[in-house]
Amino acid sequence: MRIERRTRIQVPLETNTEIKERPQPPPAHSGWQHGTHEDHPDRVGYKRHQQGSEKYPADIDLVHSLAFWGFGRDVKEERSDDVEGDEEDEDGRKKDEEGEGDIPVLEDKENAEPADNLALAEAGAEEVELVQEEVSDTMSLETVRNSLIEQEDTIIYSLMDRANYPLNPKMYESSSLIPGYDGSLVKFMVMETEAVHAKCGRYENPEELPFFPANLPSSLVSSQEYPKILHPAASSININELIWDFYFKNVLPLIAAPGDDGNYGKSAASDLICLQALSRRIHYGKFVAEVKFIEAPQDYEPEIHSQDADALMKLLTFEDVEEMVKRRVEKKAAVYGQRVGLDDSKTDQKPKVDPGVVSRLYDEWVMPLTKKVQATIQVGHYTHAQSTDVDIRTRWKIDSPAAAGIPVSPPRAPHHGIGFVPRQPADRHHFPSSRHHFLDHPQAPAPAPSDLPPLPRPPRCTRTIGILSSGLDQLMALDIKLKVAFVGPSLLHHAVSCGDFDAVRKLIKQRNTILARLSHEKADSILHVAASSENPFDMAKLLVELVLGFRHTGMNTSDNGDGVDRSVDDAACIDNIRRSEAEESERGEARGDLKQLESLIHDGTISMFSDQYGLTALQAANIKGHTEVVELLIRQGLDLECQDKEGHRPLHLAVEGGSVSTVQALIDRGADVNAAIRSGATPLYCYGRGSNLYMARVMGYGDIARQLEESRAAALHRSASVSSQRDGAASLGDRKERKHLVGVGGGEA
Numbered sequence: 001m002r003i004e005r006r007t008r009i010q011v012p013l014e015t016n017t018e019i020k021e022r023p024q025p026p027p028a029h030s031g032w033q034h035g036t037h038e039d040h041p042d043r044v045g046y047k048r049h050q051q052g053s054e055k056y057p058a059d060i061d062l063v064h065s066l067a068f069w070g071f072g073r074d075v076k077e078e079r080s081d082d083v084e085g086d087e088e089d090e091d092g093r094k095k096d097e098e099g100e101g102d103i104p105v106l107e108d109k110e111n112a113e114p115a116d117n118l119a120l121a122e123a124g125a126e127e128v129e130l131v132q133e134e135v136s137d138t139m140s141l142e143t144v145r146n147s148l149i150e151q152e153d154t155i156i157y158s159l160m161d162r163a164n165y166p167l168n169p170k171m172y173e174s175s176s177l178i179p180g181y182d183g184s185l186v187k188f189m190v191m192e193t194e195a196v197h198a199k200c201g202r203y204e205n206p207e208e209l210p211f212f213p214a215n216l217p218s219s220l221v222s223s224q225e226y227p228k229i230l231h232p233a234a235s236s237i238n239i240n241e242l243i244w245d246f247y248f249k250n251v252l253p254l255i256a257a258p259g260d261d262g263n264y265g266k267s268a269a270s271d272l273i274c275l276q277a278l279s280r281r282i283h284y285g286k287f288v289a290e291v292k293f294i295e296a297p298q299d300y301e302p303e304i305h306s307q308d309a310d311a312l313m314k315l316l317t318f319e320d321v322e323e324m325v326k327r328r329v330e331k332k333a334a335v336y337g338q339r340v341g342l343d344d345s346k347t348d349q350k351p352k353v354d355p356g357v358v359s360r361l362y363d364e365w366v367m368p369l370t371k372k373v374q375a376t377i378q379v380g381h382y383t384h385a386q387s388t389d390v391d392i393r394t395r396w397k398i399d400s401p402a403a404a405g406i407p408v409s410p411p412r413a414p415h416h417g418i419g420f421v422p423r424q425p426a427d428r429h430h431f432p433s434s435r436h437h438f439l440d441h442p443q444a445p446a447p448a449p450s451d452l453p454p455l456p457r458p459p460r461c462t463r464t465i466g467i468l469s470s471g472l473d474q475l476m477a478l479d480i481k482l483k484v485a486f487v488g489p490s491l492l493h494h495a496v497s498c499g500d501f502d503a504v505r506k507l508i509k510q511r512n513t514i515l516a517r518l519s520h521e522k523a524d525s526i527l528h529v530a531a532s533s534e535n536p537f538d539m540a541k542l543l544v545e546l547v548l549g550f551r552h553t554g555m556n557t558s559d560n561g562d563g564v565d566r567s568v569d570d571a572a573c574i575d576n577i578r579r580s581e582a583e584e585s586e587r588g589e590a591r592g593d594l595k596q597l598e599s600l601i602h603d604g605t606i607s608m609f610s611d612q613y614g615l616t617a618l619q620a621a622n623i624k625g626h627t628e629v630v631e632l633l634i635r636q637g638l639d640l641e642c643q644d645k646e647g648h649r650p651l652h653l654a655v656e657g658g659s660v661s662t663v664q665a666l667i668d669r670g671a672d673v674n675a676a677i678r679s680g681a682t683p684l685y686c687y688g689r690g691s692n693l694y695m696a697r698v699m700g701y702g703d704i705a706r707q708l709e710e711s712r713a714a715a716l717h718r719s720a721s722v723s724s725q726r727d728g729a730a731s732l733g734d735r736k737e738r739k740h741l742v743g744v745g746g747g748e749a
C-alpha cells in the first residue's frame, strides 16, 4: 500500500483538469454545472488507483487535489443556492442535473443527513489523505534545497573528473579536430549527445535543459508525465549559453592544468558531464522560485507587480544559506578529492580540485545564476500576473466531477497558464500547501464581462483560492472541473460524528481493512468522536461489534500483515466505551456502560470471539487491567480459565498487565494461581535455564507477586484442612479449591 501511495506522488497534477471556456454564456442562474460521476474520465483513473495500478494515471490536478484533500469534506451547499430548476427528490434533496441526485453531497456536521452519509459510504474512496501529505512533502523549500545539496556531489565529482586531464585547448577551437565540421570538438560532443538524449526523452523532464535546443529531435519514447509544477513559461527559461561561457572561460582554467595530452574524447565527455550538472543545478532555481513564491506569495507579489528586480533579488537571497553552501562545497571538495590509499602517508596529497575554487565557483557563478533564474521567472513571467482572490463553491460529491464557474483574467497566450493558490490558512490541512498549479488553458473567445454569471453569495462552505494569470485583457469565466473523493478513515470519522449508523456499518463492511489500518491515534479519535455523537454508547458499541465481528470472521486479521497484536484494540474499544460512559456520567447522564457491555455479551458478540492468537475479550481486558470489565465478563460467564494458543489464562495476562486489582478480582473469583502455560510458567513462576523465577517479579510487579504468594499460601492452608477432613464429610469443596489442590503439586515441581 505504501508503495502505491508513493507511486502516487509522481502523478502529474493537472493533466486532466479542464478549464473550459464557456462555449456560450452560462445560464444566468448559475455559476456552475454538475456532471455525473460515471461520465468523468477521472473516474476510471481513480478506480485504477484503487486497484493499485503501478503507473498511476494522470488524473489528478490541483483542483482535484483541492477537492481530494477535503475541500468538500465539511462543505454543504446552502439549499437556497441550488441550481434553479433542479428537481427535489422525495427527501427534499435537490437532484443533480445529470446525476439524478444519486451521488451524495457531503454535508457538514450540523446538517448531515444520514441518507447522504450512507451514500457517501457507498462511494467512499481511500488513500487520498496520505497522498496529500506526500504530495505536499514533495515540494517545499526544504526538499528543493535538499536536492541542491545532493547535486553538489555530482558537480564536485564531475569537476574532479575533468581535473584528471589537462586543458586540451584544441578541443575548444573551431574546425580543428573534426574534418568538415566547423565547430569545436566539445560542441560536437555536446550537440550529438543531446540529440541522442532528446530522442530518449531526456528533455521532456523539466529539470533537464539542452545547450543546443535548436533542431533537437523529438523524443521517440512514450514519455512519462512529469508533474507540471512550474509555470508553463518556465520552460522557456534556458540560460545554458551563460553557463557555457562561464564554464569554459572561468571555471575550466581553474580546474584543468595547462597542457595537451591528446585525450580529447575523454576530456570532452567530462566537460559535457560538468556542463549538464551545472545546468541542472542552476535551472533548479525555477523550482526554488516556485516554492518561495508559494510559501509566501504575499511577500513576492508586490515586488512582482512593481517589477522591482532589486527588491525581488533581496527577497530571493538568503545570505546565511549561501554562506553555508559555500562552506559545505569547499569541505566536500576537500574530502571527496582525497586520494585514499591503504598507506596513510599518501593521503595528504592535494585534493583533485582546489576546494577554494569550488567555493568560488558557487559564490561567483552558480548561486548568482540560480538566483537569476529565480528572478527571471518571478519578474519576466509574472510581469503581468494578475492575482485575484475568488470564492468558489459547488456541490461536492464523492468521486465525481463537479464544476465551478470562475471569472478570471484570460492569459495572453495559450501557453500561458493560470494558477490556483490556496488562500485560507485554515485550509492548510486540506490544501496541498506548498504548491500552486498552472493549468494549460485553451484560447477562448471571452464573453463580455456583462455576460458573466454573478458570483453567488458566498455561503459558509466557500473556499477561496487565489488565481494568478499572466496577462489581462478582459474578464472571462472558466469552468473548472473538480473531483471530490474522500478517504475511508475520514469518511468513517464523518459518519461516526454524524451518528450515522448505517453508513458506519456499510463503510466498515465494504472496507474491512479500514479499522485495522487506523493508527491508534486515529482509532482513538474516532472513538472520541463516537463518544461525543448523539448516541455515544450505541455508536461505540457498534464500532466494537464491527471490529470484533470482522476479527471473528477472520476478515481482518491475516491480511493486515503488520505483526501488530490487535487484540489490545478490543480492550481499547471496551476501554473507550467506559471512557465515553464516564464522560457521560460527568455530564449527569449516567448510563451504566457496563450494562451496555452486558448487552454486547448477551448478543454473543464478545464471548464468541477469539482472535488469531486465541485471545478472548476477557484476556484482552486483563492485559489492559480493566478490572470492572473483567468482573463483568466473569459474571457473564466467560470462562475464567480460557486459554490462548500458548496456554495463557486470564490470570497470566492480568499478571502481565500489572494491575493489582485485576489480579485480585481473578483470584477472588477462584482463578487457578498455579495454572501453567505451555512453557511451564505459572502466574508465580517462570521455569527456564535451570532457575525458578517469579513471573510477577520478573515483570517487576512486587505487589502482585506478594498477592499471588498469599493466595497460594491460603490455598495450601485450605488444602491442608481439606485433607484433614478427607475422611470426614468427604466434601470435595468447590471447584476452585480442587483446582488449587491439583495446582500446588504441579506449580512447585
Ligand SMILES: C=C(O[C@@H]1C=C(C(=O)O)C=C[C@H]1O)C(=O)O
Pocket (backbone or CB within 6 Å): 145, 148, 288, 316, 317, 318, 319, 321, 322, 325, 366, 367, 368, 370, 371
Ligand atoms: C537557492 C536558494 O536561493 C538563493 C540561492 C542560493 C543557491 O543558489 O544556493 C542560496 C540561497 C539563496 O540566496 C535558496 O534559498 O536555497
